[in-house]
Structure formats: C-alpha cells, structure tokens
Amino acid sequence: MIIDSHCHAGKGDGLTGPWDTNAPLEKYMRRAAAAGITRTVLFAAFHSDYARANREVARIVASRPDRFYGFAFVHAERDRGRISMLMREAIEKHRFTGIKVHRYDARISREICEVARVHSVPVLYDVMGEVWTAELLANEYPDVNFIIPHLGSFADDWRAQLAFLDHLARHPNIYTDTSGVRRFDLLEQAVHRAGPHKVLFGSDGPWLHPAVELSKVRALGLAPIDEGKILSKNFLRLVSRVRFGVYGLPVRRGSPIPALRSSYDPWVERPYQP
Numbered sequence: 114m115i116i117d118s119h120c121h122a123g124k125g126d127g128l129t130g131p132w133d134t135n136a137p138l139e140k141y142m143r144r145a146a147a148a149g150i151t152r153t154v155l156f157a158a159f160h161s162d163y164a165r166a167n168r169e170v171a172r173i174v175a176s177r178p179d180r181f182y183g184f185a186f187v188h189a190e191r192d193r194g195r196i197s198m199l200m201r202e203a204i205e206k207h208r209f210t211g212i213k214v215h216r217y218d219a220r221i222s223r224e225i226c227e228v229a230r231v232h233s234v235p236v237l238y239d240v241m242g243e244v245w246t247a248e249l250l251a252n253e254y255p256d257v258n259f260i261i262p263h264l265g266s267f268a269d270d271w272r273a274q275l276a277f278l279d280h281l282a283r284h285p286n287i288y289t290d291t292s293g294v295r296r297f298d299l300l301e302q303a304v305h306r307a308g309p310h311k312v313l314f315g316s317d318g319p320w321l322h323p324a325v326e327l328s329k330v331r332a333l334g335l336a337p338i339d340e341g342k343i344l345s346k347n348f349l350r351l352v353s354r355v356r357f358g359v360y361g362l363p364v365r366r367g368s369p370i371p372a373l374r375s376s377y378d379p380w381v382e383r384p385y386q387p
C-alpha cells in the first residue's frame with residue numbers, strides 16, 4: 114500500500130498563486146492511480162476561513178472514505194480560542210486524523226499542541242525554514258507527534274534542511290515528509306541518520322506530480338521493509354491512536370484569550386503597535 118501523506122484539495126479564496134487559489138484533484142487522481150498510490154491525505158489550500166475550507170475537504174474525503182484521509186487546517190492566530198472547537202468538528206464529525214499548520218499564516222501555538230495532545234493526532238507544521246522550532250516542540254510536547262514537511266524548507270534552503278536533520282535524528286516525536294525535497298543527498302541523510310521510521314512519503318499534490326515525488330523514495334534503494342515504512346507504515350502508526358469521542362473540552366466562544374508571547378520573536382520583531 115502506498116499512502117501519499119501530503120496533498121492539498123479544494124478551493125482557496127485568494128488569488129496569489131495555486132497555493133491559495135485552487136487545488137483540483139482530477140489530474141492528481143489519474144497520476145496517483147498510475148503510480149500505484151492507493152490512499153491520500155488531504156488538507157485545504159491557504160484560506161481566509163479554515164472552518165469553511167475544512168468542510169470542503171471533508172466533503173471530498175466523505176466521497177471516497179476508502180481513498181482519503183483528512184487533516185484540518187487551522188490558523189494559530191486567527192483561530193485562537195477556537196482551535197478545540199474546530200478540531201472537535203473535524204475529528205468527531207468529519208473523522209479527520211491530523212492538524213495542518215503553516216507558519217506563513219502564523220507560528221504554531223501551545224493551544225494547537227494541546228488540542229493535538231487531547232485528540233492524539235499528529236500535527237503537520239510547515240516551519241518555513243525555522244527548524245529550531247522542532248527543538249521546542251519536541252521538548253514541550255514529547256507526547257505529540259510533529260511532521261515537519263519538506264525537511265523544514267519548501268524553499269529548498271539547504272542550511273535549514275541540513276540543520277533540521279539533527280532534530281529529526283534526536284527527537285523521537287519529530288518526523289518529516291519527502292514532499293518537494295530537491296536535494297536528494299539530504300533526503301538520503303535523513304533516512305540514514307534518523308532512520309526510515311522517521312520519514313513519510315508525501316507529494317505536495319496536486320501542484321507537484323505524485324509519481325515524480327514517489328520516484329525519489331524508490332531512488333533511495335531501500336530494503337522493502339524500510340521502503341514500506343516510508344510509503345505507508347509510518348503514517349498509519351501516527352494516526353493509529355486518534356481519539357474520537359473526546360468530550361468535556363472547554364470550548365470558548367468569543368472569550369478573550371491572553372496574547373501569547375510565543376507568537377512573535379522579541380529579538381527580531383517588534384510586537385504590533387497600532
């Protein structure tokens with residue numbers, strides 16, 4: 114079985130590029146089928162309202178529950194105070210199995226990590242080169258699994274990706290995916306230094322071709338048992354403990370949540386002052 118653990122789906126409501134405009138699956142599905150990819154993890158494109166975007170993904174997942182898994186996209190700042198509510202809907206109603214967070218929206222928050230812990234779901238967090246965040250996440254939330262995609266940098270930042278390998282190797286709860294990684298030697302190092310149990314196959318479809326992405330995993334030339342971990346086993350393990358039916362979570366609607374100091378970096382940024 115081959116599971117593509119990283120694919121976008123549905124419409125965005127921006128018009129900047131494919132990433133916030135549209136993630137149509139028709140071509141992807143044909144390409145994935147031809148490549149032998151039997152299941153795919155879907156999450157939204159960038160959107161100004163993730164509750165809405167997640168519902169669209171949920172409809173796609175529900176159309177082929179044997180074919181798709183869903184992850185809920187959340188915005189650490191805009192959704193502050195309602196992450197547990199969003200995740201409750203995503204997990205209880207839509208049977209989603211993970212959380213997607215992107216630093217382009219906002220840096221990950223404790224709120225997100227704590228909700229992930231309650232539901233025992235993995236968090237796929239694109240750090241956009243800030244790979245040191247893995248150190249904080251691993252130490253503060255050792256019981257939450259984090260997938261840091263693209264070896265830490267979709268922008269192909271060699272320094273960031275190289276530095277990330279240390280975190281990947283040292284922390285049992287830090288994982289990565291192969292999506293969009295161009296520097297093959299770093300991918301090889303990731304598998305050899307951290308182990309094949311720490312790397313997940315992902316394509317970043319529909320914008321990247323799933324067969325092209327899959328060929329990188331094949332090119333690693335691993336023993337079948339190790340390749341199998343990357344192609345499906347690792348993902349299945351990460352979502353095997355999802356807790357459905359978690360109740361009694363405080364759902365705060367509209368109540369002010371104190372600003373988290375972690376959301377900005379005092380050494381390089383000034384907090385927003387109107």
Ligand SMILES: [Zn+2]
Pocket residue numbers: 119121317
């Ligand atoms: Zn992506």
